[in-house]
Amino acid sequence: MSRRELERNSVEASRAAISAALVQAPEIELSWLEPSQSLTGWELAPDALRLLASLVSRLRPQHILELGSGLSTRVMARACASLGGTRWITSIDHDPFFAHAARQLADQDSCCQISFQLAPLVARPCTGRALPMYQIQTDQLASSLPADLIVIDGPPAVLGGREGVLYQALDFSRPGTVIVVDDAARDMERLALSRWRDNLADAVELNLLPGFAKGMATAVVNQAIRRTDLDSHRKHLAIREIRYLVSQEERIILVDQNQWRADRELASHSIPFVERDGQYWGPPLDDAEAIREFERLRQLAARFIVFGWPAFWWLDHYRQFAEYLRERFQCVLENDRLVVFDLRSHNE
Numbered sequence: 001m002s003r004r005e006l007e008r009n010s011v012e013a014s015r016a017a018i019s020a021a022l023v024q025a026p027e028i029e030l031s032w033l034e035p036s037q038s039l040t041g042w043e044l045a046p047d048a049l050r051l052l053a054s055l056v057s058r059l060r061p062q063h064i065l066e067l068g069s070g071l072s073t074r075v076m077a078r079a080c081a082s083l084g085g086t087r088w089i090t091s092i093d094h095d096p097f098f099a100h101a102a103r104q105l106a107d108q109d110s111c112c113q114i115s116f117q118l119a120p121l122v123a124r125p126c127t128g129r130a131l132p133m134y135q136i137q138t139d140q141l142a143s144s145l146p147a148d149l150i151v152i153d154g155p156p157a158v159l160g161g162r163e164g165v166l167y168q169a170l171d172f173s174r175p176g177t178v179i180v181v182d183d184a185a186r187d188m189e190r191l192a193l194s195r196w197r198d199n200l201a202d203a204v205e206l207n208l209l210p211g212f213a214k215g216m217a218t219a220v221v222n223q224a225i226r227r228t229d230l231d232s233h234r235k236h237l238a239i240r241e242i243r244y245l246v247s248q249e250e251r252i253i254l255v256d257q258n259q260w261r262a263d264r265e266l267a268s269h270s271i272p273f274v275e276r277d278g279q280y281w282g283p284p285l286d287d288a289e290a291i292r293e294f295e296r297l298r299q300l301a302a303r304f305i306v307f308g309w310p311a312f313w314w315l316d317h318y319r320q321f322a323e324y325l326r327e328r329f330q331c332v333l334e335n336d337r338l339v340v341f342d343l344r345s346h347n348e
Contacts, residue, residue, distance in 0.1 A: 010176030014059065014220045015205070018178060021054035022209070028053045032078075033071065043070040044153060044182050045213040052151060053079040055178065061148030062087060065141075065172050067134060067165050068154025068182075069093040069116065076151070077112045088142035089114045092134050094121045094155060115142035121155055124164060126227060127199055127234070127336065128309055131164025146174040146224075153182045163192035167199075170225050177221040184208055185215025193217055198336035200225060201237050238308060238337040239265055245333065245340060246304060253297050256308035271297055273305070287320035294321070298343055304332075307339040315339065 001009075028050040044052070052072055056064070056079035064076055069091045080087040089112050093099040099118045119134040126133075132155050150169045152162055162181065169179055183189050190208075197206050203223040209216045225233050243265060246252055254261055254270040258280040261267055272280035274293045284290040294305065305325065307315060315322045325331075325341050333340040 007175035010174075011205075011220055011222055014176045014178050017055065017058040018207075018218050018220070021051060021058045024057070025050040025054040030075070033075070044072050047212050048072075048182055048214065048216055049075045051212075051216065052076055052180065055149060055180065056080055056083070059149055059178060063143040063145045063147050064089045064149045064151070065147035065169070066091040066151045066153070067169065068152065069098045070153060072151060072153060073114070077114060080112045087112050088145070090117065090142040090147075091115070092117045092119050092136060094119060094134065094159075113142055115140060117141075121159055123160075126164055126167050126230070127195065128312065129163075131167070132160035133164040133168045136168075141172075147172045147177055148174075150177060150179045151182075152179065157183075157186060157188050161186075161188040161192055163195060166192060166196045167227055167230060170200075170221065171227055173221045173224045175221055175224060177224070179204075179219040179221065181217040181219070183214050184217040185212075189215070195336045199230065199234050199237075203233070234309070234337055235260065235263075239263060241333065241338055242266065242306060242340075250303040251301060253294070253302045253305040254308070255306065255311040255314060257310040259310045260308055270306075271300065271302060273297065283314070284318070284321075287318050287324075290314075290318050290321040291324050294325075302343060304343060305329075305341050309337050312339070 025047070030046055030049060049072060053075050056076050060083055064080070064087070066073060066076070066089060073089065073091045077089060080089065091114060096118055099116055117137060117140050119136050121132045122135045123130040124133045150173060152165055152169060155162065155165065166181070173179070181189065181193065184193060193206060193208070197204070203225050204219045204221055206217060206219045209218060239260070242252070246269070248269060250269065252270050253273045254266065255273045258272060261270055261272055261280070274281045274284050275297070284293060328346060329341040329343055330345040331339065332342045
């Protein structure tokens with residue numbers, strides 16, 4: 001069997017495991033978890049803990065990576081112990097209190113091999129933002145195997161939320177890895193998940209699960225996009241979207257900080273903005289120049305103006321220019337990679 005077939009089978013098996021776990025989860029018994037063992041009220045709700053236990057039962061993971069320690073560590077350790085064989089859990093937290101408390105709870109009845117790691121949060125550039133991520137010591141993971149199940153329950157919203165960790169998780173994944181995200185009902189996490197889906201597209205299959213007290217999302221990894229490859233992946237997706245939207249005969253005004261136009265798929269029918277003699281000239285001095293140059297280029301029969309994410313700052317910095325476009329032209333595409341205005345569709 002080829003590697004691609006093995007990966008496809010793994011993805012299909014993970015889909016089936018999630019479906020079965022959702023059916024089984026309400027039957028999971030948690031009475032052995034005494035109320036007094038609650039840490040601070042920030043831990044996963046009982047319905048989420050039941051889902052994790054059920055997922056462990058169905059997935060039979062060799063290696064679990066948990067980002068944000070808590071009662072979930074003990075629940076998954078107990079579920080792993082019932083499977084037999086060798087299982088590993090890597091539990092990571094930035095807070096010494098949670099890391100210590102989770103270690104004490106998990107040690108009560110676990111036969112798993114658990115590695116607890118205290119990892120500070122650090123800001124790392126990702127998708128054009130500085131996002132909080134765990135400073136993970138990879139040589140201290142419980143196993144060198146990719147994680148079969150990744151549980152994201154941190155960082156808290158007050159420390160920047162989970163957007164950065166969503167990307168970081170893929171560094172430890174493989175095709176078929178299941179990722180579980182708690183607190184998916186929060187506005188901050190819903191936005192993070194939306195951006196994650198924008199920037200990964202069909203590399204992950206993301207589902208928001210209804211009926212969970214704090215919100216819950218699951219994802220199956222189709223393609224493990226490492227953070228070092230994320231920008232090239234996003235660029236590929238953006239160019240694919242432009243090609244779908246714009247025919248080869250149509251011209252576009254491309255606002256990209258001169259980062260994409262060298263791509264031969266864009267060079268033949270794109271006009272750099274701002275341009276002189278067909279070459280990128282740099283950002284405009286002010287809104288007036290931006291509007292004036294835009295109108296000059298629009299007369300060259302450009303069909304769309306396309307902002308790539310390297311130039312998204314233009315839409316904040318040149319506010320009058322951005323308002324000029326939004327008031328006059330229909331925005332036909334807006335996501336975490338592209339903002340596109342159709343120059344032949346005038347707003348009333």
